[in-house]
Amino acid sequence: xxxxxxxxCEIENPVMPYLRQERLPHIWxxxxxxGTTVNCFTRALTDSGMxxxxxxxxxxxxxxxxxxxxxxxxxxHTTHGRAIPFATGLRLANPDLAKVVVYSGDGxxxxxxxxxxxxxxxxxxxxxxxxxxxxxxxxxxxxxxxxTPIGATQTTMPYGNFENPFNLPFLADAxxxxxxxxxxxxxxxxxxxxxxxxxxxxxxxFIEAMAPCPTLYSRRNRLGDGVDQLKYYKEKSKVVNxxxxxxxxxTFQGDITVGKFVDRDRPTWLEAMNEHYxxxxxxxxxxxxxxxxxx
Amino acid sequence: MHADPKGVLTxxxxxxxxxxxxxxxxxxxxxFVAGYPITPSTEVVERFAARIPLVGGMFxxxxxELASSIAIQGAAWAGKKVMTxxxxxxxxLMMEHVGYAAFTETPCVxxxxxxxxxxxxxxxxxxxxxxxxxxxxxxxxxxPIALCPNSxxxxxxxxxxxxxxxxxxxxxxFFMMDEVVGHMTERVVIPEASQIEVVERKWTTKKPGxxxxxxxxxxxxPEMVKAGDGYRIHITGLTHDERGYPAMxxxxxxxxxxxxxxxxxxxxxxxVDIREDGVAGADVVVVSFGMTxxxxxxxxxxxxxxxxxxxxxxxxxxxxxxxxxxxxLAATVKAFVVPELNMGQMALEVERAAAGKVPVLTLxxxxxxxxxxxxxxxxxxxAAQ
Ligand SMILES: Cc1ncc(C[n+]2csc(CCOP(=O)(O)OP(=O)(O)O)c2C)c(N)n1
Ligand code: SF4
Ligand SMILES: [Mg+2]
Numbered sequence: 001x002x003x004x005x006x007x008x009c010e011i012e013n014p015v016m017p018y019l020r021q022e023r024l025p026h027i028w029x030x031x032x033x034x035g036t037t038v039n040c041f042t043r044a045l046t047d048s049g050m051x052x053x054x055x056x057x058x059x060x061x062x063x064x065x066x067x068x069x070x071x072x073x074x075x076x077h078t079t080h081g082r083a084i085p086f087a088t089g090l091r092l093a094n095p096d097l098a099k100v101v102v103y104s105g106d107g108x109x110x111x112x113x114x115x116x117x118x119x120x121x122x123x124x125x126x127x128x129x130x131x132x133x134x135x136x137x138x139x140x141x142x143x144x145x146x147x148t149p150i151g152a153t154q155t156t157m158p159y160g161n162f163e164n165p166f167n168l169p170f171l172a173d174a175x176x177x178x179x180x181x182x183x184x185x186x187x188x189x190x191x192x193x194x195x196x197x198x199x200x201x202x203x204x205x206f207i208e209a210m211a212p213c214p215t216l217y218s219r220r221n222r223l224g225d226g227v228d229q230l231k232y233y234k235e236k237s238k239v240v241n242x243x244x245x246x247x248x249x250x251t252f253q254g255d256i257t258v259g260k261f262v263d264r265d266r267p268t269w270l271e272a273m274n275e276h277y278x279x280x281x282x283x284x285x286x287x288x289x290x291x292x293x294x295x
Numbered sequence: 296m297h298a299d300p301k302g303v304l305t306x307x308x309x310x311x312x313x314x315x316x317x318x319x320x321x322x323x324x325x326x327f328v329a330g331y332p333i334t335p336s337t338e339v340v341e342r343f344a345a346r347i348p349l350v351g352g353m354f355x356x357x358x359x360e361l362a363s364s365i366a367i368q369g370a371a372w373a374g375k376k377v378m379t380x381x382x383x384x385x386x387x388l389m390m391e392h393v394g395y396a397a398f399t400e401t402p403c404v405x406x407x408x409x410x411x412x413x414x415x416x417x418x419x420x421x422x423x424x425x426x427x428x429x430x431x432x433x434x435x436x437x438x439p440i441a442l443c444p445n446s447x448x449x450x451x452x453x454x455x456x457x458x459x460x461x462x463x464x465x466x467x468x469f470f471m472m473d474e475v476v477g478h479m480t481e482r483v484v485i486p487e488a489s490q491i492e493v494v495e496r497k498w499t500t501k502k503p504g505x506x507x508x509x510x511x512x513x514x515x516x517p518e519m520v521k522a523g524d525g526y527r528i529h530i531t532g533l534t535h536d537e538r539g540y541p542a543m544x545x546x547x548x549x550x551x552x553x554x555x556x557x558x559x560x561x562x563x564x565x566x567v568d569i570r571e572d573g574v575a576g577a578d579v580v581v582v583s584f585g586m587t588x589x590x591x592x593x594x595x596x597x598x599x600x601x602x603x604x605x606x607x608x609x610x611x612x613x614x615x616x617x618x619x620x621x622x623x624l625a626a627t628v629k630a631f632v633v634p635e636l637n638m639g640q641m642a643l644e645v646e647r648a649a650a651g652k653v654p655v656l657t658l659x660x661x662x663x664x665x666x667x668x669x670x671x672x673x674x675x676x677x678a679a680q
Contacts, residue, residue, distance in 0.1 A: 020529065023540060053525040058369070069529055069541065074522040076372065077531035077541075078365060079395055085329075085362035089369025089377075090522055092353050093327050097373070097523045119358040269355075277348045284349055 018042040018052075020072050027066055031226025033211025034064050036185040037132055038071075040209075041103070044195035054098040055199075058087040060108035063138040063213075067103045081112030084120045087127050092270060095289035099128060099199050106133040106147040110166050114146070121175035121204045123269040128198040128205040131168060134213035142216030149252035152221050167249035172206035173262050179203070180245060180262035184210040186233035187258060194260060203268045210256070223253070298322050298455075298491035302350050308483045312476040313338035315447040315483045316406060317346070319454025320378050322485065324493050325404070326352030327370035327377045329363040331385060334418045335474040336408035339380040360385040364392035368401045372530065374521035376458055376496075380406040383416060386425055386432075393467050394433030395532050397555065400465040400509070400517060402496065404457050405429075409473040409636075411662035421474035422662030423585050424637035429469040430614050436552050438559035440566060441469040441614040443585040447481045453611070459494040460566065464558055465516055471613065473636065475586045475665060503527065508539040509551075515558040559615055568611040569620060573599070577606030578629045579678045582621070582645050584610040586665055587634050594634075594671035601672075603679050613641060621648035630678035634658035634671050654678070 015038070028034050045052065052073055059068035061080035068075040078086040083102045091100040102109075109117050109131045120127060136154060137143040144154040147168065148161045157163075169180045179201045183191040191209055198205040212218055212229035223229060232253060240248075241259040248257040267275065274287040302321035310318075317339045320328070328347070330340040344354040352375075357363045360381055367377035381389060386407050396403050409425050411417030429441050440460050444453045454470060461468040499506050499518035503526045511517045520526045533541040534548045542551075559566065572595070574580055579598075583591040588609040598605040608624070610617065621631075621644075630653050633642035642657040649655055658674045660666055 020540075053527070054523050056522045069531060072527055074527055075529045076369070076522075077529070077533065079391055079532055082361060082365040082392070085357060085366040086369040088355070088357070088362075089327065089329060089366035089371075090373045091369070092355065092373075093370035093375045093377075094373035094521065094523050115358050116362055119362075281348060286351060288351070288353065 014046070015039055015042045018045060018072055019070050023070055026070055028063060029215045031212060031214040032063070033134065033185040033213070033226065033229070034067065034132055036188060037130065037191065037209045037211060038067055040188055040192040041130065041195055043192040044199055047192070047196045048199045050098050050199060054096065055101065056090060056097055056099075057101045057103055058083045058090065059102070060104040060113060061139065062105035062108045064103065064105035064132040065108060065139070081108055082116065083108065084113060084116040084127065084129065088120060088125050091126055095270060100126070102127055102129045104131065105138065106131055106135065106168070107137045107145045110168060110171070111146045118171065118175045121172050121177045121206065124176060124178060124203045124266055126202055126204070126268040126270060128195075128201070128207070130195065130207050130209060132209050132211050133168065134211050134217055136213050136217040138213045138216055142213075142220055149250055151252040152217070154220065165250070167245070168208050169206070169248050169261050170245040173245040176266070177204045177206045177262060178264050178266060179205040181260040182208040182210065182248065183258050184233035184237060184256065185212070186230050186237065190258070197260075203266065296493055296495050298488040298493050299324055300488035303485060303488040303491060305485050305487050308485065309480060310447060310483050311338065311478050311480045312444065312447040312450040312472055313408065313478065314342050315450035316454050316470065316472065317342040318483070318485060319451040320404070320458065321346060321350060322451070322488070322491055323455040323458035324376045325378050325458060326350070327367060327375040328354045328379065329357050329366040329370070330380045331357060331360050331363050333382045333385045335410055335477050336380045336382045336406060338477070339406060339408070360388035361392070364389035364405070365395065367403050368392065368396055368399070371401045371403055372522050376402070376462070378404040378406060380408070382408050382410050383412045383425060384414070386428065390432045393439070394435055394437065396467040397433065397437035397439065398435070398532055399530050400555075402461040402465050404461050404468050404470055406470040406472065408477040409471065417663050419474065420663045421586060421665065422636045423471070423473055423587060424640065424662060425471065426613060426635075426637065426640040429471065436556055438556050439467050439469055439614055440464065440559065440612065441471050442568075442612050443471045443610060444476055445585055445588045446476065447479060447483045450476065451483055451485060455491060455493065459492070462494045462496050463516070464562070465497075465519070466559065469614070471585060473586050507537045509535060510537045511554065515554050515561065563615040564619070566612060566615055567617040567620070569617050570609040570611055572607040574606035574608055574624065576604060578604045579632060579675050580606040580608050580624055580628050581632045581634070581671070581675065582608050582610065582641070583634055584613055584641065587636055590666050590668055591634055591671055593668040594675060597668065597672050598675045603675060605675055605679075610641070616644045616648070618644070618648040621645055622650070625649040625652040628653060630654045630656055632656045632658060632671070632674045632678050634660070634666050634674065636660050636662045636665065
């Protein structure tokens with residue numbers, strides 16, 4: 001059958017309204033896991049019922065950093081590692097925004113941007129951070145990342161990585177994030193649900209989304225293609241909600257603990273500031289924040 | 296438009312340049328500052344942190360200058376007038392975000408209270424050695440604006456101008472103080488809010504759907520919106536088209552970069568701010584800026600008392616550089632003298648504009664203190680021969 005004879009699909013992909021369709025096709029490789037996370041994110045946006053005019057997305061630089069550019073939201077593609085501080089300024093300067101989401105890669109958020117990650121978690125800045133962890137620097141061609149497991153080969157670790165990687169949920173937890181979860185792109189329902197919970201949660205939310213980079217990480221390590229990585233996620237993942245984040249570190253093709261690890265409450269930076277200044281200045285102080293600040 | 300009275304501390308004050316700069320920012324409408332402490336600039340943010348809760352706005356001390364210089368840009372896209380404050384080492388860290396501000400046309404003010412460098416240098420002592428860094432420090436081509444106050448009063452007055460220029464042209468604007476100007480205490484008169492003109496951001500009147508973030512008219516400055524207003528904008532540091540979408544082609548690069556530099560180059564005559572004293576008919580013209588302009592003023596007086604025909608041209612704005620005026624003067628004077636607290640930075644610009652017509656005598660100084668007026672006087676005498 002030639003292409004012209006193919007039946008035309010009448011049903012629109014439900015993701016489409018969330019995308020800047022004029023920017024398609026996207027740059028991601030076949031089998032890349034980033035698109036799957038975007039799919040989950042759009043589902044979470046739908047289910048949240050949020051006014052999308054009041055949701056902003058901020059990315060750093062990398063393959064994952066391109067997510068902001070495809071989302072039909074107020075969207076900012078910033079500099080490498082600095083999505084969190086940009087989002088901090090945006091969030092604080094316009095509390096009318098219902099949510100500010102940071103969407104970026106493992107290298108962007110935990111290497112060059114690692115300092116901002118820990119401080120934003122410490123401050124409980126009201127941001128939802130989605131970290132797509134593909135264990136590599138995808139955009140620049142597969143160099144070692146702070147997440148690369150020991151033993152995996154990367155272009156700048158040509159004889160195998162010998163550096164200890166970060167356990168990202170433990171890091172976020174230790175620094176004070178109020179919501180910490182890890183899912184893989186095999187767990188689309190759970191990932192979408194975590195994103196929905198993250199959108200609704202006040203304070204610093206950290207969601208690690210494990211995703212294959214077949215082009216660089218899998219191929220270089222002879223792990224097959226994207227589907228092979230999904231099989232690995234399926235076979236080796238164990239759901240342990242409430243797991244001690246100290247115990248959820250990842251190893252090369254080893255067991256994966258997924259789940260919602262942390263869900264707690266403490267005042268956001270802005271709430272703490274308002275409360276403190278109200279106490280200090282009394283009536284002279286007008287709490288900072290717009291009409292929707294308490295949504 | 297007049298200043299919002301909430302931020303204006305009308306009255307006669309006896310404060311230093313750092314404090315006056317903070318008051319200037321508040322009067323200009325700055326309501327979001329992010330910063331990281333560094334001598335000799337810290338007093339600016341300390342005062343802002345103390346003042347802002349009751350003015351209505353936000354100060355946050357972030358983890359470093361990388362964070363501060365990009366957080367203010369997030370705040371600018373949320374609609375605020377914004378500033379960050381630093382000195383040499385911090386300024387070096389901010390450079391990537393100077394480029395981001397230039398390329399995304401994010402209005403913001405970078406205050407640099409200059410100290411001796413390179414590296415940690417002389418944290419508590421003055422220099423004027425970041426002049427070329429703010430012109431060229433971020434990679435790629437762009438045109439910043441830089442102002443050089445020489446007194447606490449000017450730290451107030453020119454800061455308002457700095458914000459107005461940032462909003463008018465949507466560029467990063469540098470407020471180039473130095474340790475002496477920052478820490479000298481003098482009388483500062485802050486007028487009534489109704490006497491202070493502030494420029495409001497060039498907000499679009501277009502509706503979502505019609506609006507394109509980087510479409511411009513002959514002003515070459517696009518209209519702005521803020522996040523949350525329903526426009527669903529995309530802003531990127533990649534080369535972009537009028538929609539703000541990445542456009543990775545040589546023609547798109549040419550179009551955008553050409554507009555960005557022309558935005559300032561074509562308006563340079565309007566932006567340039569120089570103060571001339573006795574330049575007409577002078578044999579020698581001293582070109583100076585910032586703190587050095589006060590020392591040079593004393594030397595010029597002494598030279599005149601000695602019977603020399605000396606003029607003084609002070610650069611209140613160094614970038615864009617008043618090349619046209621220097622070129623004109625090069626046709627009438629015998630020589631220029633350029634004292635500055637660096638090893639010869641703005642002197643290069645004077646030489647460029649003078650184009651070999653007359654000698655340009657430099658008077659470099661590595662910083663740590665200001666010039667001796669006698670040294671400038673000696674240079675003037677040498678130039679007059
Ligand atoms: C300051 C700076 N340094 C380096 C780079 C080059 N660079 C671009 S993306 C990237 C790594 C991206 O890795 P990650 O964040 O994991 O994203 P991925 O591409 O894997 O999704 C690097 C090093 C840059 N753009 N800016
Ligand atoms: S290089 Fe890897 S991370 Fe980047 S798009 Fe391709 S598969 Fe995805
Ligand atoms: Mg990565």
